[in-house]
Amino acid sequence: MSLLDVSNLNVRFDTPDGEVHAVKDLSFRLERGETLGIVGESGSGKSQSVLSLMGLLADNGRADGVAQFDGHNLITLPEAQLRRMRGRRISMIFQDPMTSLNPYLTLADQMIQVVREHETVSKKAARSRCLEMLEAVSIPEADDRLDRYPHELSGGMRQRVMIAASLLLNPEILIADEPTTALDVTVQAQILELMRDLSERFETSTILITHDLAVVAGTCERVLVMQGGELKEQGEVRKIFYEPQHAYTQALLKAVPRLDEERVERLLDGGEVGGAAAGARAGNAAGADPLLAVEDLKVSFRVHTGGFWGHTRELKAVDGVDLELAPGETLGIVGESGCGKSTLARAILKLVPLAGGQVCLLGRGLSELDSAEMRKMRSDLQIIFQDPLASLNPRMTVGDIVSEPLWTHRPDLDKAAVRQRVVHVLKRVGLEGRELNRYPHEFSGGQCQRIGIARALVLEPKLIICDEPVSALDVSIQAQIVNLLMDLQAELGLSLIFIAHDLAVVRHISHRVLVMYLGTAVEIASREDLYERPSHPYTRALISSVPIPDPDKERSRARELLFGDLPSPMDPPSGCRFRTRCRHAEPRCAEEIPELRAVGPSRVACHRAEELLETV
């Protein structure tokens, strides 16, 4: 008999706009000791279905159906009985470790009460149980950490604590709802490894919910694929990946660019296959005069450390970065959150003041320009943001939003001419061109991002900086936007700076890639060199942390995992900033700051780059 047997599960929500049927007739089983993956995009109902099993739906939600667990139907079980199951026999961890722990209680306070709620044990015994569990999830100095507050721990550490708390009573089922989505890829790899370890050690059956197929590939035995509240396909993990039956699964697999295969020219995005521009990409335009040259760029912020008269300290967000960009070229910038990549983008645009260095566009230093000249220059230099909705003024119509750059830079155009251009550019980014009077909140995330791109394009700039333009979007929408950007580049000869934390997307779109760590560039190389012969230990760790949507490869890979989290940029380590997490660090790394220097075709900032290359 299965441990958990769900049949005909329906979840409905009453909303002011009528009833929403979030989960439709879902049936699945969870066997003892197995790890089951549930994959789907936002709105697929994947989270709501497990929340309904736990009786944790929002107040306006109702569930019906059967979920057999140990002779009980969880859906109809009275709250009092269900409550005694929660945490003890079925436990759950959530997406955002920053907000899922109570910020007002110490870890001991919130963990001990879970033990004592379900078992009659002394405070002391409960505490030592918590300690054991924190050690099991590899938290160093657990005894000291136990009396700390969540905000004193890093994100990765907090997710470990969440896992420890959920396993305290050795539950039969652990439900993990997007447990790594809010984490950096290097930390994600650590957490996934830990979860695999623990589920074996404690013989817990796990349901892993995620939007990321690659996460499922290495972790789960069986997979469910959901879309729009319906189960599209379920089966063994290898079957799902190697012989997907349902068109949606196939589309999902092809929508994500992957690191383990030859780069494809075009992602499948549900639109017209094989766009006109495919293959017409501008090559690596070496030798041409650079469009953009950045030298020794530095940005620092004054950070208030709190306090009455305001003590401030200097945070060096970007500390000496050089880069060049040719016309028609795409430069990818990758790194973990807090590495300074977005600040670098803003510094190039002069949205934040420079603490040092120089930005030259078309051979002219931007810092030498007066404000009128700078304003003129801005028409060549545009930006697209991560959060599509937040980047559009909610009180302006789409027409006004896209017209605004023209009002600023082309006062010579009359109303009709502005309108004509706006309609044209809206059509160009795949909208109808009739949306002029509508407001941003009436559009989906993907459409908002198209509007943002239209605004950037309307002045026909030479360079667009894309700051994580697809991270907030579902994978199929992500593919559409990436394809659109590449088409536009081919058609208009744009240069792009593409900032992302997703290494696979960056490989897909970029000609060259810059890797940043704590405000410095650690490696710059062409796409091929970087991904095939990564030289810096950090680049190698990053690439090996990215999960691959291929169960066999993912499970047989030799990994070079990083330990720990990103150090605080307020006090970067001396010498090589990466040394505290580097497995190849030597005494010299703590003393000398490595220069960015040529190593083969790449430029690498590592003392041991040559030696390490030989070990590949």
Next chain:
Amino acid sequence: MSAATSQAVGEDIPGRSLWNDAWRVLRRNRAAVASAILISVMAVLVIVGPLFSSYAYDFTDWSNLSIGPSFETGHIFGTDTLGRDLFVRTLYGGRVSLMVGIVATIVSLVIGISYGATAGYLGGRLDHIMMRIVDILYALPFMFLVILLMVFFGRHIVLIFVAIGAINWLDMARIVRGQTLSLKNKEFVEAAEAQGVTAFAILRRHIVPNLLGVVAVYVTLTIPQVILVESFLSFLGLGVQEPMTSWGALVKDGSEELESAPWMLTFPALFLAATLFCFNFLGDGMRDALDPKDR
């Protein structure tokens, strides 16, 4: 033109602004709509009402000293101890109270917005200093200072406006500053900066329109506060000068004749409480409609 034909022609699709949305939500809120109507009725009544009364606000009806409400005498709210018609006096009191409410709110609005927007938009060290000043002022027991002001400098109506406005701008400045600060860091403002839009145009097109919702809510909630402060001062005998009156002054007179002439308290108190109630309800409704947090 029907939707179908307009689509066939390829005309623009009509949009639905946040103001439209807010208006729709507000209209569904029956309490808020009723409050808005009642406030309008009240405003019309205090402005127009006295014109139709046969008594002046300071006329002493010697034959009807301190009588209860009656239609025969024409004193529908009764008279006070000096034989003055309470209906007319209540409306006149309403004029003063509402006027103080609106004018003093405008005073605090002007000071608060300019101060808060400056601090928020310019930011940095200036912001820090400006907000420290607000913090210090915040901790002062202002009501006492206002009372001192009224006692020692005479009870001029302009002084009331200034004094009350001077208290209330602090809240407004804090709110506007907080909003401006968060708007300034919004990506759409960055986008405008990246396009080279001038600072003035950014303020006009991006900052101010997004502030208006909060300001509208706040104004609605400030008016009753100000009316309350004015009636508090009047109650202490520090408001407008006799024979002119305000709701607070009428309540004071009424509370002194509580046992002999309860109507002297009841009518002005009712008017005052109803007005405060309506403004608070309307403000709450507007907050629900305009606050993006709930959407």
Next chain:
Amino acid sequence: MLRYSLRRFLGAIPTLLILIALAFFMIRLAPGGPFDAERALLPEIEANLRAAYHLDEPLPMQFVRYLGNLARADFGPSFQYRDYTVTELIMTGFPVSLRLGGSAMVVALLFGISAGSLAALRQNTRTDYTVMSLSMTGISIPNFVMAPLLILLFAVYLGWLPAGGLGEGSWRNMVLPVISLALPQIAYVARLTRGSMIEVLRSPFIRTAKAQGLPMYKILIRHALKPALLPVVSYLGPATAAVITGSVVIEQIFGVPGLGRFFVQGALNRDYTLVMGVVVFYGVLIIVFNFLVDLAYAWLDPKVKYG
């Protein structure tokens, strides 16, 4: 913690100085003087009086002298009550006011927090609507309107409770003044608690606690109450100020011999030292209380650093 307290304390000093200076100069610059009310005094007698009270010195000198005396907790002699010093007057009035205000605050917090939490737990039910309508009424009826209405009902018509005075310090005399003073604050605290409690109950860590199988009442007490009460704690400062100001009229309406009476009479009689004394005393009280509230907040919220 010690450093933090010290710094907050130092921060309160400029506020206090500004308050004293504002009150001092406002009173002195106003037309009229403390001896206007009496029969026309012979010029030399008035001059002697002025000299005795140092009123003939230049203003800045007087200010410095006043500050010096304040530092020794000496508010000076009262102009009006010739036989008493201001300190003595404050000490007779303050215990009464403290009893009234303190009870009102306790009542306000007790009822406000429970009503607000109840409304939040039963959000969008009849209970919620009732609590919210009542508290809206509480906010909209000023205490100086509520007080006479309560007297009318409970003292005049029903005759259950005395209409005013202190009695022999009986609790029955305190009931109506305390209720009048507390009602608007109950309403404010209830609305504040409801709002923050609803927000806290929506936060992910509450969902975590539910997923761990804690019963609702424990979640409420252990997880939700502390963060939900933080806004109420920061409201304690303004609430104290409101209760103190409110007690000025409430004391008048109920004939309670507290500090408020001295303030109003002192102001009307231009009793400089008495009015100054009361303002400074209350100012210090409010500022000290704000300081304590800040400390309490920092203690409750682990994210506030003492650094």
